[in-house]
Amino acid sequence: MPDRLQDKVIVVTGAASGFGRGMSVAFAAEGAKVVVSDVHEDANAGGFETDGSITTVQEIEKHGGTATYVQCDVTDAGQVDDLIATTVSTFGRLDVMVNNAGVYRRDKLVHEFGVEDLYACFDVNCKGSFFGAQSAIKQFLAQGDGGNIINLVSTAGLQGHPSQSVYNISKGAQAQLTRCLAIEYGRDGIRTNGICPTFAKTSLTRKLFDDKGFDDFFVESVPLKRWGEVADIADLAVFLASDESSYIHGDLIRIDGGETLCRYSV
Numbered sequence: 411m412p413d414r415l416q417d418k419v420i421v422v423t424g425a426a427s428g429f430g431r432g433m434s435v436a437f438a439a440e441g442a443k444v445v446v447s448d449v450h451e452d453a454n455a456g457g458f459e460t461d462g463s464i465t466t467v468q469e470i471e472k473h474g475g476t477a478t479y480v481q482c483d484v485t486d487a488g489q490v491d492d493l494i495a496t497t498v499s500t501f502g503r504l505d506v507m508v509n510n511a512g513v514y515r516r517d518k519l520v521h522e523f524g525v526e527d528l529y530a531c532f533d534v535n536c537k538g539s540f541f542g543a544q545s546a547i548k549q550f551l552a553q554g555d556g557g558n559i560i561n562l563v564s565t566a567g568l569q570g571h572p573s574q575s576v577y578n579i580s581k582g583a584q585a586q587l588t589r590c591l592a593i594e595y596g597r598d599g600i601r602t603n604g605i606c607p608t609f610a611k612t613s614l615t616r617k618l619f620d621d622k623g624f625d626d627f628f629v630e631s632v633p634l635k636r637w638g639e640v641a642d643i644a645d646l647a648v649f650l651a652s653d654e655s656s657y658i659h660g661d662l663i664r665i666d667g668g669e670t671l672c673r674y675s676v
């Protein structure tokens with residue numbers, strides 16, 4: 411078994427499906443002990459999981475890896491504290507915190523969105539990452555030997571997009587959180603980075619993927635002419651979680667096939 415993350419203890423939020431699941435499986439395949447966390451253990455319907463009939467933990471164990479599931483709603487600070495406490499009582503310490511849990515809202519203009527859409531995006535995407543960072547940092551500082559935080563942001567945190575303002579502003583806040591964490595805790599050896607994908611194939615984007623008009627428009631706009639895959643994001647996450655990236659700090663790394671370089675592609 412490869413060992414780029416041998417014995418690192420990694421918590422992933424929103425890990426039942428999509429990126430969280432793909433990253434968890436990839437971390438375990440590199441030797442990490444993974445705490446798979448979500449509001450429910452089963453994968454979301456409509457995703458692109460390798461085998462959605464089994465849980466993330468079962469998929470990891472099928473390949474000989476080590477993982478445990480902890481239920482946690484990231485919008486509740488107490489539950490996030492409990493998640494970190496359970497991680498430490500199960501595996502002894504925390505090495506990497508991945509704030510991945512997220513929700514998406516689209517297809518309305520600013521004046522059409524209801525306050526519930528605004529709160530949903532802010533509560534999960536922004537507040538959830540803030541709570542995750544707070545709990546992880548307290549544990550990292552207590553351990554006294556650094557730490558590593560990875561936030562699943564988005565290209566939506568780096569630029570504006572039409573018809574999804576509530577999502578974009580929550581991702582913009584998450585991008586700023588990434589920068590603030592890097593500035594405040596670099597001196598403690600706690601690295602923080604953000605991963606910024608464009609549209610990739612998960613349950614979150616299923617409706618768009620199935621919409622032929624959107625699919626044609628999107629693929630045309632990407633210089634590499636394809637959707638992002640969960641594996642693309644998982645590969646980057648493994649690198650950021652490993653010591654191979656030890657001088658990368660405070661970065662918001664685009665992983666978008668070149669989409670944000672231009673308005674449209676040739």
Ligand SMILES: NC(=O)c1ccc[n+]([C@@H]2O[C@H](COP(=O)([O-])OP(=O)(O)OC[C@H]3O[C@@H](n4cnc5c(N)ncnc54)[C@H](O)[C@@H]3O)[C@@H](O)[C@H]2O)c1
Pocket residue numbers: 423424425426427428429430447448449450454457482483484485510511512513514534535538562563564565606607608609610611612613614615
């Ligand atoms: N798929 C994309 O195109 C894309 C692009 C850029 C960024 N992202 C971001 O990547 C992250 C993962 O998205 P995904 O595409 O894998 O989506 P997904 O819907 O497949 O998975 C998201 C997971 O988060 C969980 N979740 C939702 N609310 C939660 C809460 N309150 N507490 C704990 N878990 C919760 C869900 O149960 C689900 O398992 C999100 O932050 C999303 O904004 C996705």
